[in-house]
Amino acid sequence: MDDKTAKLCITPEYTxxxxxxxxxxxxxxxxxxxxxxxxxxxLTDSDVRKWILKSQDMTRKVTEAMxxxxxxxxxxxxxxxxxxxxRHGIDAIxxxxxxxxxxxxxxxxxxxxxxxxxxxxxxAPVVVMAGGKGTRLxxxxxxxxxxxxxxGNATILEQIIGSFTKAGCRRFYISVNYKxxxxxxxxxxxxxxxxxxxxxxxxxxxxxxxxxxxxxxIKEPFFVSNCDxxxxxxxxxxxxxxxxNGNMITLITSLKNYTIPYGVVNIGKEGxxxxxxxxxxxNFLVNTGVYVLxxxxxxxxxxxxFMHITDLIQECLNRGDxxxxxxxxxxxxxxxxxxxxxxxxxxxxxxEG
Numbered sequence: 011m012d013d014k015t016a017k018l019c020i021t022p023e024y025t026x027x028x029x030x031x032x033x034x035x036x037x038x039x040x041x042x043x044x045x046x047x048x049x050x051x052x053l054t055d056s057d058v059r060k061w062i063l064k065s066q067d068m069t070r071k072v073t074e075a076m077x078x079x080x081x082x083x084x085x086x087x088x089x090x091x092x093x094x095x096x097r098h099g100i101d102a103i104x105x106x107x108x109x110x111x112x113x114x115x116x117x118x119x120x121x122x123x124x125x126x127x128x129x130x131x132x133x134a135p136v137v138v139m140a141g142g143k144g145t146r147l148x149x150x151x152x153x154x155x156x157x158x159x160x161x162g163n164a165t166i167l168e169q170i171i172g173s174f175t176k177a178g179c180r181r182f183y184i185s186v187n188y189k190x191x192x193x194x195x196x197x198x199x200x201x202x203x204x205x206x207x208x209x210x211x212x213x214x215x216x217x218x219x220x221x222x223x224x225x226x227x228i229k230e231p232f233f234v235s236n237c238d239x240x241x242x243x244x245x246x247x248x249x250x251x252x253x254x255n256g257n258m259i260t261l262i263t264s265l266k267n268y269t270i271p272y273g274v275v276n277i278g279k280e281g282x283x284x285x286x287x288x289x290x291x292x293n294f295l296v297n298t299g300v301y302v303l304x305x306x307x308x309x310x311x312x313x314x315x316f317m318h319i320t321d322l323i324q325e326c327l328n329r330g331d332x333x334x335x336x337x338x339x340x341x342x343x344x345x346x347x348x349x350x351x352x353x354x355x356x357x358x359x360x361x362e363g
Contacts (some may be wrong), residue, residue, distance in 0.1 A: 034341035131178025141187035236299035
């Protein structure tokens with residue numbers, strides 16, 4: 011077993027949260043649960059997603075969320091590994107001996123730090139909200155609109171569009187208002203090989219209000235993305251999840267873990283100390299700002315009126331429409347809406363370059 015495979019091995023005593031941290035740190039989307047050299051199971055990002063939707067208790071043992079009988083090959087069968095991975099839609103397959111002892115881990119696409127999502131594609135419309143003033147990034151955005159702020163070797167808008175074109179999307183609607191001529195001129199100068207349409211707001215309409223301007227244009231489920239978000243996610247799987255679950259809206263959410271850096275005192279009704287928690291960890295599902303919407307939801311948006319997408323989601327909930335979530339891990343979400351997030355994104359893109 012090489013060092014790379016060894017770093018992906020954890021014991022069955024790991025909690026689900028600890029296993030997720032290994033997933034995030036290694037970027038391999040799989041960890042191996044091993045005891046005394048024997049492979050007990052694997053945990054993939056898909057397993058994590060299923061667990062989050064089933065139970066948000068991250069303190070349970072990883073064995074409760076893992077795939078206990080993963081597809082494996084022996085050394086003699088490694089020549090069939092690629093066919094098996096393609097047939098079952100998986101990116102890695104363990105190599106074990108006759109006693110189930112782990113020998114190696116084979117990958118479908120190699121092991122770069124940031125893997126591309128290969129396989130199925132989706133050709134769905136994408137709306138990118140690029141009309142805001144980006145006030146949290148002043149003074150930068152007093153000169154450049156936020157969509158044109160460079161992140162690595164391309165603007166954040168190009169990075170977002172690129173993540174969708176790699177998934178197969180070719181039709182984009184860019185919501186513009188603030189410094190819209192700069193954005194339009196920049197994209198025109200790129201001579202893109204994808205279709206760009208502009209949603210031009212005369213007044214700021216909010217993240218849902220501007221969608222009223224595409225009611226006659228979009229007739230199929232579509233993506234909506236804020237213009238300060240990058241996700242490492244398979245958009246084809248997101249769309250399939252949205253349709254299979256019959257959602258009106260699907261929110262892509264990120265699991266966020268916060269550690270309180272103090273000992274927390276828990277008290278009872280009489281003010282007596284019941285217990286102490288030393289640096290407890292809290293877990294939340296956070297809205298990333300990327301969504302899948304059914305076209306029917308556009309009929310709920312008033313024409314030329316300001317509306318937040320959160321208000322649109324609440325309206326769907328009030329009507330009894332199904333609103334779902336597609337969870338991703340914390341490291342799969344990058345947000346440059348404020349300076350700390352932008353600086354982190356710049357560091358990551360610099361390392362990749």
